[in-house]
Amino acid sequence: MNDVRPESLKRIETSAQAKAYIENEVASIKKQVGNKKVLLALSGGVDSSVCAALLIKAIGKNLVCVHVNHGLLRKGESEQVISVFKEQLGATLIYVDAVDRFLDNLKGISDPEDKRKTIGKIFIDVFKEESQKLNDISFLGQGTIYPDILESKGVKAHHNVGGLPEELGFELVEPVKFLYKDEVRIVGKELGLPDSMVYRQPFPGPGLGVRCLGAITRDRLEALRESDYILRDEFKKANLEGKVWQYFTIVPDLKSTGITDGMRTFEWPVIIRAVNTRDAVSATVEEIPYEILFKIRDRILSEVKGVNRVLYDITNKPTATIEWE
Numbered sequence: 001m002n003d004v005r006p007e008s009l010k011r012i013e014t015s016a017q018a019k020a021y022i023e024n025e026v027a028s029i030k031k032q033v034g035n036k037k038v039l040l041a042l043s044g045g046v047d048s049s050v051c052a053a054l055l056i057k058a059i060g061k062n063l064v065c066v067h068v069n070h071g072l073l074r075k076g077e078s079e080q081v082i083s084v085f086k087e088q089l090g091a092t093l094i095y096v097d098a099v100d101r102f103l104d105n106l107k108g109i110s111d112p113e114d115k116r117k118t119i120g121k122i123f124i125d126v127f128k129e130e131s132q133k134l135n136d137i138s139f140l141g142q143g144t145i146y147p148d149i150l151e152s153k154g155v156k157a158h159h160n161v162g163g164l165p166e167e168l169g170f171e172l173v174e175p176v177k178f179l180y181k182d183e184v185r186i187v188g189k190e191l192g193l194p195d196s197m198v199y200r201q202p203f204p205g206p207g208l209g210v211r212c213l214g215a216i217t218r219d220r221l222e223a224l225r226e227s228d229y230i231l232r233d234e235f236k237k238a239n240l241e242g243k244v245w246q247y248f249t250i251v252p253d254l255k256s257t258g259i260t261d262g263m264r265t266f267e268w269p270v271i272i273r274a275v276n277t278r279d280a281v282s283a284t285v286e287e288i289p290y291e292i293l294f295k296i297r298d299r300i301l302s303e304v305k306g307v308n309r310v311l312y313d314i315t316n317k318p319t320a321t322i323e324w325e
């Protein structure tokens with residue numbers, strides 16, 4: 001696989017450059033795919049959404065989107081994917097509820113890379129089954145972007161990059177694989193995708209799975225999903241939504257002592273992370289005003305079950321990575 005960004009591909013910064021990129025990609029997708037069908041995993045993130053929009057432009061109904069609910073999505077996410085792609089963009093979209101299958105298989109797996117691999121493997125299995133049901137699929141579309149390729153060389157086994165799809169017998173179509181995140185957004189905007197999608201923060205393929213640290217349990221996953229929702233809601237209200245590159249919560253598999261209404265508690269902490277970056281290769285912490293942090297803290301402590309402490313991660317990348325696993 002050729003995985004070095006071609007020198008001829010200049011940085012995309014303007015709408016005209018995005019337009020040229022789109023024209024070029026649409027032509028090369030048409031050339032690669034012809035009249036055959038492409039199956040695409042549509043998570044609803046920026047990368048897969050832009051990839052889907054490019055494929056819809058190139059091959060229309062021959063793109064079959066599959067949205068897998070792996071139980072590791074954010075609150076309201078599946079509903080939004082269905083409403084944007086099925087209702088607004090008219091895409092062919094298959095919804096697969098695989099929540100129990102993922103969570104049952106992940107039970108007891110605590111190593112981050114094993115978790116990623118398990119999630120990746122089940123993902124592939126689910127696709128295999130879906131494609132066999134359709135039985136006329138030749139290609140697998142993927143929203144791989146350049147940092148995924150660079151990082152998978154050393155640090156983390158990003159599940160959307162690697163040899164796994166080859167065993168399916170599908171050829172890959174990766175129309176944004178040499179782009180950095182900011183370039184993907186410009187291309188998405190040029191393709192007419194709504195701002196809420198294009199400027200949405202990135203979300204890793206393994207989703208909340210890499211933020212529910214260690215072995216995932218359903219109750220801790222729920223605490224993570226609810227705290228993430230509160231954080232996003234408060235960022236929106238504070239007008240930080242488009243300003244901060246990535247923000248989320250993490251729930252580690254440890255408990256600490258607390259006190260509520262005079263009673264001892266022994267519960268999880270929620271960790272808040274909010275960082276800015278251009279290309280995800282390095283990142284700096286956002287200086288969130290204490291007033292906003294305190295509001296988020298109060299809501300998490302009163303609305304999320306099983307949590308008695310809230311922390312703010314002040315570590316840049318390096319030395320930390322953006323995600324905790």
Ligand code: XMP
Nearest residue numbers: 157158159202203204205206280321322323
């Ligand atoms: P890190 O944690 O390596 O993250 O600093 C850099 C960016 O990549 C995202 N990320 C992932 N994306 N699959 C993905 O598709 C993954 O396994 C994965 N791990 C991290 C992370 O959210 C950040 O935007």
